Amino acid sequence: DAGVIQSPRHEVTEMGQEVTLRCKPISGHNSLFWYRQTMMRGLELLIYFNNNVPIDDSGMPEDRFSAKMPNASFSTLKIQPSEPRDSAVYFCASRPASGSRETQYFGPGTRLLVL
Amino acid sequence: GESVGLHLPTLSVQEGDNSIINCAYSNSASDYFIWYKQESGKGPQFIIDIRSNMDKRQGQRVTVLLNKTVKHLSLQIAATQPGDSAVYFCAAGGGADGLTFGKGTHLIIQP
Numbered sequence: 001d002a003g004v005i006q007s008p009r010h011e012v013t014e015m016g017q018e019v020t021l022r023c024k025p026i027s028g029h030n031s032l033f034w035y036r037q038t039m040m041r042g043l044e045l046l047i048y049f050n051n052n053v054p055i056d057d058s059g060m061p062e063d064r065f066s067a068k069m070p071n072a073s074f075s076t077l078k079i080q081p082s083e084p085r086d087s088a089v090y091f092c093a094s095r096p097a098s099g100s101r102e103t104q105y106f107g108p109g110t111r112l113l114v115l
Numbered sequence: 116g117e118s119v120g121l122h123l124p125t126l127s128v129q130e131g132d133n134s135i136i137n138c139a140y141s142n143s144a145s146d147y148f149i150w151y152k153q154e155s156g157k158g159p160q161f162i163i164d165i166r167s168n169m170d171k172r173q174g175q176r177v178t179v180l181l182n183k184t185v186k187h188l189s190l191q192i193a194a195t196q197p198g199d200s201a202v203y204f205c206a207a208g209g210g211a212d213g214l215t216f217g218k219g220t221h222l223i224i225q226p
Binding site: 103107108 | 156219
């Protein structure tokens with residue numbers, strides 16, 4: 001099993017630019033989560049999907065952030081326009097359809113730096 | 116809502132010693148708890164979990180203890196090795212809200 005796949009692994013961009021982060025969950029998993037990690041705030045849940053449907057987006061910081069899951073094997077997190085305070089590591093995690101319902105498996109993360 | 120906190124941001128232990136990492140949670144309705152390990156440059160990895168109907172669970176060299184009375188859980192690592200150096204997160208959850216993560220304890224293994 002390849003695990004959760006995220007791309008790019010690193011992204012450096014300038015303030016005002018659009019940033020798109022990508023995630024491929026583990027095959028067969030039916031829930032997908034986007035997190036942001038910073039030193040100050042730790043791991044924060046941004047949004048999660050069940051069966052490709054957004055369930056809770058209350059963690060999305062503001063309208064500059066949007067997430068989509070067009071199918072069971074792909075999700076994007078978009079920031080437009082980006083700001084320096086968006087600099088963080090963004091993790092995607094997926095959860096299996098069976099077994100422990102809360103066990104989440106994390107990808108390697110995308111390290112974003114907005115200048 | 117749930118808040119989860121760890122008692123110490125950094126813990127330093129000698130190689131071979133046992134280590135204990137502590138965590139407190141606020142929501143008495145939480146019924147599922149997980150410990151994750153995060154190595155530098157990687158995503159969090161699942162270590163061990165425990166449900167609220169248990170007070171102890173053991174894995175390979177790791178033990179999780181849950182005290183629901185004081186809303187406290189701990190992770191014990193026996194005979195620590197250099198590869199145990201990482202940041203350890205506890206997370207609490209239950210119901211539709213998913214997991215709430217603590218900020219993490221950085222475990223440093225001294226040779």
